[in-house]
Amino acid sequence: MKKTQDKTARNSIFCLLSGKSYTIFMMFIIVISIIPLAFKQSSPLFSLIDKLATVIFIADYILRWITADYFLNKKQKSFILYPFTPMALVDLVSIFPVFAVFSNSFRLFKIFRLFRSLRVFRVVKAIRYSKSIKLIINVFIRQKEAFVTIFVMAASYILISALVAFNIEPQAFKDFFEAIYWATISLTTVGYGDIYLVTAPGRIVTMISSVFGIAIVALPAGIITSGILSELEQLKTQNIDSK
Secondary structure (H helix, E strand, C coil): CHHHHHHHHHHHHHHHHHCHHHHHHHHHHHHHHCHHHHCCCCCHHHHHHHHHHHHHHHHHHHHHHHCHHHHHCCCCHHHHHHHHCHHHHHHHHHHCCHHHHHCHHHHHCHHHHHHHHHHHHHHHHHHHHCHHHHHHHHHHHHCHHHHHHHHHHHHHHHHHHHHHHHHHCHHHCCCHHHHHHHHHHHHCCCCCCCCCCCCHHHHHHHHHHHHHHHHHHHHHHHHHHHHHHHHHHHHHHHHHHHC
């Protein structure tokens, strides 16, 4: 009887965690919890927000761990594996600041100042609750081979450009790392102007690097757009089939 009650209770918790209302609530808490990070000065209100958000995140982590078998579908192994899943690790990191929030004595140690900066990980928690972010992640997963190819192309071109520029105009760079830095900002067409080539061959290399940079930077944008349209089309098809 007790086992049945426990299962019913855990099933209710799982339904709560999977519900739309809970998703909206958690998104609201995540947004509210990161507002204090936008201010240098602390205040009683920000401290209260921090404490309430941390309590809610701890409760959310515990509830998800309790219902891990529903999320992972691996029976008893789920409770062992869940803490090591990517989102569970993000959840854990996002509640680390509890040490700095509830105890001022921790602030005496510089190492615990890190816990306050870990609040930024609360933004990552939004991935679980945002369908749009999940859609973009799916695009990256499905098109990972294309993105790897583009990354290899960009890295290769940066290295080649840096080598060419470093040998054509060595006086413009302190070391080869600076040449790589110059090649990277030229490839991305940012061009801060802190390092630039002045000789005719050097300027030709810069122009070629910038032109190729436009093409390489544009490739991921096209892949992402195409992938998003494909994902949206699949979602529409699934919705139609479910009806």
